[in-house]
Amino acid sequence: MTFDQLEFEVKNAWPNPTIEQSVKPWLNDVVSELAAQFELPALRLRTPATLAVTTANWLYNISAATHTSSYTYMKRVFRVSSAAVQHGFYLEEDLTQIDSIDPTHVETGTEVQRVVLESGTVGIFPKANDTLNIWYYRRPVAMVNGSDEVDGIPPEFGYSVLVPAVILRAMRIFPSIDSEVLGDNFKSLQWWTARYNAGLYGNGTAIGLIPYLSKQNRPYGVRVRGPRLGSALGGRW
Numbered sequence: 382m383t384f385d386q387l388e389f390e391v392k393n394a395w396p397n398p399t400i401e402q403s404v405k406p407w408l409n410d411v412v413s414e415l416a417a418q419f420e421l422p423a424l425r426l427r428t429p430a431t432l433a434v435t436t437a438n439w440l441y442n443i444s445a446a447t448h449t450s451s452y453t454y455m456k457r458v459f460r461v462s463s464a465a466v467q468h469g470f471y472l473e474e475d476l477t478q479i480d481s482i483d484p485t486h487v488e489t490g491t492e493v494q495r496v497v498l499e500s501g502t503v504g505i506f507p508k509a510n511d512t513l514n515i516w517y518y519r520r521p522v523a524m525v526n527g528s529d530e531v532d533g534i535p536p537e538f539g540y541s542v543l544v545p546a547v548i549l550r551a552m553r554i555f556p557s558i559d560s561e562v563l564g565d566n567f568k569s570l571q572w573w574t575a576r577y578n579a580g581l582y583g584n585g586t587a588i589g590l591i592p593y594l595s596k597q598n599r600p601y602g603v604r605v606r607g608p609r610l611g612s613a614l615g616g617r618w
Contacts, residue, residue, distance in 0.1 A: 382539035384408070385527035390540055391547050400551045409523045411546040412531055416455060416521050421533045422594060424521060426452065429462070429514035434505055436489045439479065441503045443515065452519040454501075460516040461496050461503075470496040476504045483507065538590045541580035548573050 382390070384405065391404045400407075416424055430446035443454045462469045476499045479486070483506055490507035497504035503513070521532040531539060552570050583589035588596075 382531065382536050382543075383527060384524040384529045387531070387539055387543055390544050394544055395548045395551065397551070399555055403551070403554075404547060405524070407547045407550050408531075408543060411543055411550065412521050412524075412534060415542070415546075416518070416533055419591065419594070420457070420518060421521075422597060423535075424455070424518050424533045425459075426516045426519055429460075429516050430454070432503065432513045432515055433511075434493060434503075434508070434513060435510050436508045439483075439486045439505055439508050440476075441505070443498075443501050443503055443517065446513075446515050448519070452522075454517050455520040456518050458498050458515055458517045460514075461498075462514045463493055463511055465492045465511075466494075473497040474499060476502070479504050479506045534590070535593065538580060538593070541587070542577065542590050545573050545577035545580055549577055 387408055388404050391408070392401065415421070426448070428449070430448040430452065432441060432443070432446040434441060443458060446454060458472065460469050461472060470493075473495065474497065476497050479495065479497055486508070488507040490509045493505045493507070493509050493511045493513065495506040496513070497506075503515075505511075505513075521534075524531065530536065531543065534542065549570070552573070579587070579589065581589050581591055583592055
């Protein structure tokens with residue numbers, strides 16, 4: 382669904398002049414919130430961002446990494462490599478691990494040997510003039526023009542997920558527009574919350590966004606290590 386189509390669906394589902402000017406900004410906001418809350422496969426970098434490191438510093442902000450498509454870091458680095466470590470570094474998670482081997486951070490070398498990630502910061506050892514290739518979950522590209530499409534969320538879930546999410550945001554910001562009617566009433570907070578949850582997780586009839594993404598990632602179920610069923614098993618039993 383395009384930006385204009387989503388705006389129309391929200392206004393059609395909730396015809397209230399109070400929110401008309403806010404619908405489009407809120408649509409971008411709820412997409413970002415979903416991207417922060419869930420690991421959306423479409424936002425997982427296929428080609429890495431690059432981070433130039435030098436002998437001058439051992440700490441770098443991941444947001445300083447640049448991508449050829451101008452994507453920006455949002456969360457979770459899942460791979461880092463370099464020319465010397467093409468298979469990828471073992472990613473450590475506590476900067477004190479570098480403190481323990483180089484307390485004053487003066488050691489330099491020709492290439493980075495260890496990488497630590499902590500709270501959006503990259504720590505390296507030793508300090509070196511090198512380039513790190515970094516894969517992460519990027520921030521969704523905001524919609525600007527009416528013909529722009531949602532980034533990161535399959536278009537099939539625009540109506541079932543994004544529309545209820547925007548209406549629920551309107552109810553939180555402007556509580557007076559909710560009539561507080563309980564039960565099966567389109568002005569009910571309870572009703573829209575149920576719609577949103579059904580869009581995310583399914584309702585027993587229609588699949589939700591999260592199960593859909595799970596099936597896309599693992600179409601044959603959870604991966605089990607070991608030989609494929611029916612494959613030839615080498616070696617002795």
